Amino acid sequence: MAIPVTIADDSLLSRKTVRKALPPEWDIELTEACNGKEALAAVAAGKAEVLFLDLTMPELDGFGVLRQLHEHHAKTVVIVISADIQPEARKLVESLGAFRFLHKPLQPDQLRQTLADLGLL
Amino acid sequence: MSMLLSELQRDALQELMNISMGQAANALARLIDAKITLSIPKIVVVDASEFQQMFLTDQYWFTRQSFLGSVKGEALTLLARAGTETIGGLMDYALPLDDRSKEELLLELANILAGACLNGFSTQLALHTKLSMPTMFNAELRQADSFRWSSTLLLEVEFQLEGTAFDSRIVICLEQLSIDVLINKLNTLLEE
Numbered sequence: 001m002a003i004p005v006t007i008a009d010d011s012l013l014s015r016k017t018v019r020k021a022l023p024p025e026w027d028i029e030l031t032e033a034c035n036g037k038e039a040l041a042a043v044a045a046g047k048a049e050v051l052f053l054d055l056t057m058p059e060l061d062g063f064g065v066l067r068q069l070h071e072h073h074a075k076t077v078v079i080v081i082s083a084d085i086q087p088e089a090r091k092l093v094e095s096l097g098a099f100r101f102l103h104k105p106l107q108p109d110q111l112r113q114t115l116a117d118l119g120l121l
Numbered sequence: 122m123s124m125l126l127s128e129l130q131r132d133a134l135q136e137l138m139n140i141s142m143g144q145a146a147n148a149l150a151r152l153i154d155a156k157i158t159l160s161i162p163k164i165v166v167v168d169a170s171e172f173q174q175m176f177l178t179d180q181y182w183f184t185r186q187s188f189l190g191s192v193k194g195e196a197l198t199l200l201a202r203a204g205t206e207t208i209g210g211l212m213d214y215a216l217p218l219d220d221r222s223k224e225e226l227l228l229e230l231a232n233i234l235a236g237a238c239l240n241g242f243s244t245q246l247a248l249h250t251k252l253s254m255p256t257m258f259n260a261e262l263r264q265a266d267s268f269r270w271s272s273t274l275l276l277e278v279e280f281q282l283e284g285t286a287f288d289s290r291i292v293i294c295l296e297q298l299s300i301d302v303l304i305n306k307l308n309t310l311l312e313e
Contacts, residue, residue, distance in 0.1 A: 011136040012129065013311070020313075056139065056161070083136075083143035088156040104140045105245055 002029040003120070006048035008039035008065070009081070010057045014104070018052050018081060021108035026121060036060025040068055048076050050120060053098070055082040055089065066096035079114060081106055125166055125274070125300070130307045134276070138162035141241030142278040145291070148237045149230070149280070153211040160279035167275055175199075175292070176260035183258040184231040188239060190250035192299035196239055197292040198231035198255065204287025224257055230289065231255040238278060238291050246306040274300050 005028040007018045015032050022028070031047040033039040037059045042048045055062035062080060069076055078098045082089060085103045093101050100114050115121045126134065139162055146157040176183065181199040188194060209218050209226050218226065232255055243250045276293040295303060 011132055011139075013133040013136045056159070083139040084159055085143050085147045086150040086156060087147075088150070104143065 002027045003049050004029050004031065004047045005050045005052070006031040006033055006039060006042040007052045008033040008036065008042070008057070008062070009052075009054035010034050011054070014054060014081075017106050018111075021106055021111045023112050023115065023121060026115065036062065036065040039065050043069065043074060043076050050077045050079065053078050053080050055080060055084055055093070063092065063096065066093065066098055070097045077118060077120070079118075126164070126304070129311055130304060131164060133307050133311055134164055134303075135162050137242055137245050138164070138238075138276055138278055140245060141238045142280070142291075144241040145234045145237035145278075146280055148233055152233070153208065153282075155211060155285075156283040158281040158283055160281070163275070163277040165275050165277070167273060172273065172275075172294075178260075181290075182227050183260055184228060184235075184255040185258045186231070186235060186253045186255040188250045188252045190243070191248045192243075192250060192295060192302050194293060194295040194299055196235040196252065196255075197258070197294065198235050199290040199292070200227050200230055201286060201288045204282060204285050207285045208282060208287045227257065228255050234280065234289055235291050239293065242276075242293075246303070246310065248302070248306060274303075 007015050007030070009015045009018070019030070031042050033042050035057045039051060039053065043051065053062045053065060066078065069078065079100045079102060080093050080098045081102045081104060083104045090101045099118060102110060102114065142159055142162065146159055150157050180202060182202055184198045186196050188196060205223060205226070206216055206218060208230065210216050212226065214222050214226055235255065236252055239250055239252055274295045277290055279288060279290045281288040
């Protein structure tokens with residue numbers, strides 16, 4: 001059965017980069033979100049068993065999304081894909097329960113490896 | 122601006138700048154063991170008089186460095202005067218800073234930030250650029266007149282050192298020919 005996956009990023013280019021990096025054999029149903037609020041809505045609608053999450057977004061940023069998911073003990077597997085790659089950002093993201101912290105520009109090999117590591121492939 | 126870049130091109134350019142400034146902030150954050158807040162990059166076209174207005178402030182030190190390669194232009198770095206001592210301390214300079222060490226510090230900072238920023242930007246677009254060493258730029262001496270920019274594309278990113286008065290801005294100025302090269306590269310990226 002297809003896994004519901006959401007890509008949350010305000011940049012069209014970034015969403016496309018993630019989309020293109022997804023392993024073609026991975027059976028998913030894809031949703032795209034342009035900000036944190038849309039990302040949370042996707043989770044609430046059951047469209048994000050896996051969530052690829054950008055940190056810098058309008059409305060509600062990625063940290064805000066993580067906080068809400070964390071507070072609600074959401075089962076979503078969050079993989080952060082961020083341009084802010086400072087050690088502090090990684091620490092905060094990990095403390096908020098994200099499974100992985102990937103750097104932009106996203107490397108397709110790294111994404112595939114991450115999905116394999118998490119048992120998603 | 123809308124004439125120059127489409128929404129898609131602007132989105133792509135902004136995202137590339139985002140990634141570049143993330144790399145620049147990381148380079149500095151690791152050096153001084155502090156957290157740097159990043160702003161959303163600004164992309165604007167300015168004419169000569171708007172460009173000169175940037176220098177009508179006594180809040181910043183200015184450095185400039187040119188770059189050559191498949192795109193040509195100049196990187197200006199604005200460094201907040203208010204936070205110079207703080208960041209000097211974090212970078213293990215002897216305080217208070219004398220004129221010589223202050224200049225050394227400012228040029229070093231400019232080189233780290235502008236260098237990482239331009240490098241990230243060039244790499245992502247498969248452009249080749251080589252950045253010269255920065256020099257101090259004294260806006261009070263009206264050297265601003267020496268800039269040849271008449272109308273130019275400015276890519277501006279802002280770094281704020283958390284818990285201090287220090288902030289820095291990198292402004293990348295591109296010439297018309299280079300803007301054309303840049304737009305071609307953006308289109309290639311968008312069509313892939």
